[in-house]
Amino acid sequence: MRAGFIVSAIASFMLAGLSASAHAENTPTPPANKRNCQNTVPFNQWLADFKRDAIAQGIRPETIEETIGGLTPDQGTIARDRKQGFFSQTFIDFYFKLATKNREQTGKTYLKRYKAIFDRAEQQYGVPGPVITGFWALESDFGGGMGKLSILRSLMTLAWDCRRGDFFRGELIAAMKIVERGDLTPDQMIGSWAGELGQTQFLPQHYLNYGVDFDGDGRVDLIRDNADVIGSTANFLKSMGWKRGEPWLEQVRVTKDLPWDKADLAIKLPRSQWVAWGVEGVGKPLPADNLPASLVLPMGRHGPAFLAYPNFDVYTQWNQSLTYALTAAHLAARMAGAPNLTRADGNVASLSYEQIKEVQSLLKRRGLDVGEVDGKLGANTRAAVKTMQMKFGLPADSYPTADLLTALRERS
Numbered sequence: 001m002r003a004g005f006i007v008s009a010i011a012s013f014m015l016a017g018l019s020a021s022a023h024a025e026n027t028p029t030p031p032a033n034k035r036n037c038q039n040t041v042p043f044n045q046w047l048a049d050f051k052r053d054a055i056a057q058g059i060r061p062e063t064i065e066e067t068i069g070g071l072t073p074d075q076g077t078i079a080r081d082r083k084q085g086f087f088s089q090t091f092i093d094f095y096f097k098l099a100t101k102n103r104e105q106t107g108k109t110y111l112k113r114y115k116a117i118f119d120r121a122e123q124q125y126g127v128p129g130p131v132i133t134g135f136w137a138l139e140s141d142f143g144g145g146m147g148k149l150s151i152l153r154s155l156m157t158l159a160w161d162c163r164r165g166d167f168f169r170g171e172l173i174a175a176m177k178i179v180e181r182g183d184l185t186p187d188q189m190i191g192s193w194a195g196e197l198g199q200t201q202f203l204p205q206h207y208l209n210y211g212v213d214f215d216g217d218g219r220v221d222l223i224r225d226n227a228d229v230i231g232s233t234a235n236f237l238k239s240m241g242w243k244r245g246e247p248w249l250e251q252v253r254v255t256k257d258l259p260w261d262k263a264d265l266a267i268k269l270p271r272s273q274w275v276a277w278g279v280e281g282v283g284k285p286l287p288a289d290n291l292p293a294s295l296v297l298p299m300g301r302h303g304p305a306f307l308a309y310p311n312f313d314v315y316t317q318w319n320q321s322l323t324y325a326l327t328a329a330h331l332a333a334r335m336a337g338a339p340n341l342t343r344a345d346g347n348v349a350s351l352s353y354e355q356i357k358e359v360q361s362l363l364k365r366r367g368l369d370v371g372e373v374d375g376k377l378g379a380n381t382r383a384a385v386k387t388m389q390m391k392f393g394l395p396a397d398s399y400p401t402a403d404l405l406t407a408l409r410e411r412s
Contacts (some may be wrong), residue, residue, distance in 0.1 A: 002250035027401045034373075035082045035407035037162040043073055046160045050169065059176050067176050067186050071150075073157040079279030081163060091323045093347025098138055099331040099341075106142055107133035107335040117214070117230050125234035128242030129243065132200075132233045134332030137320070138214075139201040146223065147192035147198060151175065155204070171195055174204035183211070183220045190223075198222025200233045203370040210236040249329035250338065250343075251304060255281045260301055261396040265308060265322070265379075268292040274307060283339045298326055304345040306330070322379070346353045351400055356381075359400045362408040363388060 052065055089097075094242055111118060111129045118129035140146045155175055158168035175195070178184055186195075191197045197207055202222060211220035214231025221228050255278035263270065272288040275296060286307075292309040306326060315325035334340055351359065353375040360373040360381055368384035382398040389396040392407045 008213060032164045033162055035163065039160065039162045041160075043160055050159065050172075054173055054176065057173055059173065060180065063176050063180050067152050067179055068156050068172075071153045071156055073160055074149075074153055074193075076160050077149075077154050077157045080193050081158060083163070089323070090302065090348075091326060092341075092343065092348075092349050093197065094323045095330070095341065095346075096343065099327050099334070100135070101340075103137040103141070104331065104334050104412075106338075107137050107331075109334065110136070110142065112189070114226060114230060117227050119232040121214070121230050121249045124231075125242070126239040127234040127237045127242050128336065129230075130332045130335035131237065131242075131248065132230055133335050135200050135233060136229065137331060138324070138328050140199045143199045143223075146190070146201070147196070148190060149193050151189045151191040151195045151197055151204075152186055154191075154193050158195065168195065171204045172315075174208045176406060177208055179201050181208075181219075183207075184223070188223060198232075199226075199229045200236075202232070202236070205234075206236055210239055237314055240317045242314050243311055246311050247309050248315065249306055249308050249326070249333055251282045251330065251333075252286065252307050253339065254256075254278070254295070254301065254305045256310040258295075260297075261390060263297045263301070263305075263397055264386070265294045265296055265312075265316070268294050268310075271307065279307070296322070296326065297397050297399065298322060298347060299348045299350065300401065301395055301397040303399070304341055305347045320379070322377070322382075330379075337368075348399075349402065351402065351405065355405060356400060359385070359405055359408060362405075362412055365412060 014356060051061075054064055107130065109131055115129075120133070122128055132183045134180075136142055140150065142377070152172075152175060155168055156171040159165055161168075164338060172195075175189065178197075179186060179189075189197060196203055199222060202211065207220070207222060210226065211222060211232045212235050213220050213228060215225060215227035217225070220232065222232055252274075256274045258277050258279070269292070270290045271286065271293045273289060274293060275286055275288040280297065291309060291311055294312075296308045298306075308329075310328055312325070315329045316322070319325055319328070319357065330338070330341065357373050357375045360370040360375070361368050363381070363384040364373060368387060368390070369380050370384050371378055371380040377400070381400075385400050385404065386398040387395050388408065389398070389404060392404070392411075394403060394407070395403075
C-alpha cells in the first residue's frame, strides 16, 4: 500500500518485486481469478469500454488520452503477476536479506534529519517515526528503489488482464484523478510493475485518499517530497487503526513447555498470561500487565518468537504476508532501539519449497483450506498445519516439519 547508501544487486532485485507483493498481491481485494486464466476480451474492445466507463466517472477525455493514449499492454507485467514467489522464503532468510544493518542505520539517520517532521506526524496521527521509517526502508530503500516502469501502462495492463481486472480498473481511474488533481504528471508516474507509486509505494487509490500535502506546497508528491512521504504514510497507517502510544511488536524467549496451540496471531491473551507461562523479554523485562498480545512463531517453537500487540494488525493490513509484516515491524523496533535478531534464532530445519507444496496438497486432500498450493506459508496453510498437528499429537506451533510431512504421507 508503500537512499543514502548503495543498494546491492540482490536487494535491488528483491525490492523490484517486493512492492508489488506488498500491496497489490497481499492487500485484501475482490477475489482474483486463477493465475492461469486466459484473456478473452480483445484489448481494443476492452479499451473502448474502459474509456466510456472512465468518462462516466468524471474523467476528462483529454486526461484519458494524456495518460494511456497510445499505450499497449505489457506482457512482462502479466508474467510477473502470475509468477510471484517472493514470500516463499523462510522468515529468517527474508529477514536478513531485507532488514539489514544499513537500512537500520539509514532509518535512524532519517529520524534525526527529519525529527521535526516526524514529531509533527506523530502528534497529528499518533504514528511513531520508526514505524514510518521501517516501511520506508523495505518499500523503496528510502527512495532508491521505487521502480522504473510506467505505472500507467502497468495499471492499464492489469486492468485489462483476466486475473484482477476489476481491482486494477479502479486503480487506473484513481491514477487519472491524481493527474487531474495536479499532484503528478503522467511522465512522473514511474514505479513498480504493479502500479504503486512513491517512496512507501502507495497504490493510486491510497495515494488519492490518504496522501497529504504535509509541507504546504500545494500538491501531494510522494516521489520527491519527504515531508509528504512522512505525513501521508502516517495518515494511511492511522486510517488502518493505529493506536497512539501503544507498542507493535517485540522479540521474546519461550520455554520448552508452552501450550503451543495458543501461539497464534488470531489468539490474543493478556501479556501477564504469557509471562505466567514463562515467556521472557529480550533485552528488558516483560511487563505482566493486561495488554493483549499474540505469541507469533514464524518458524515454529524452535525459531524466533515475538509478542504481537494490537498495532501489529496494521502491519498485516499493509501486507498480508506474515513474513513481510514481522520483518517490517521488527526493523521498526530496531530503529526505536530494540536489539537485532541473530541468525541462531532461525537455526531451524525447514521444509523446501516443493515439500511445503506437498504438505499443502496433502492437507487439501483432507479437506482443509490452504488457499493456493503455492509453497507459501500463508495464514490458511498455517491454520491447516495447526489442525493436523493437533490431530496427530504433534506440538501445534503451526509450522510444517518433516515429522508432519511424514505423518501426512503415511496416513493419507
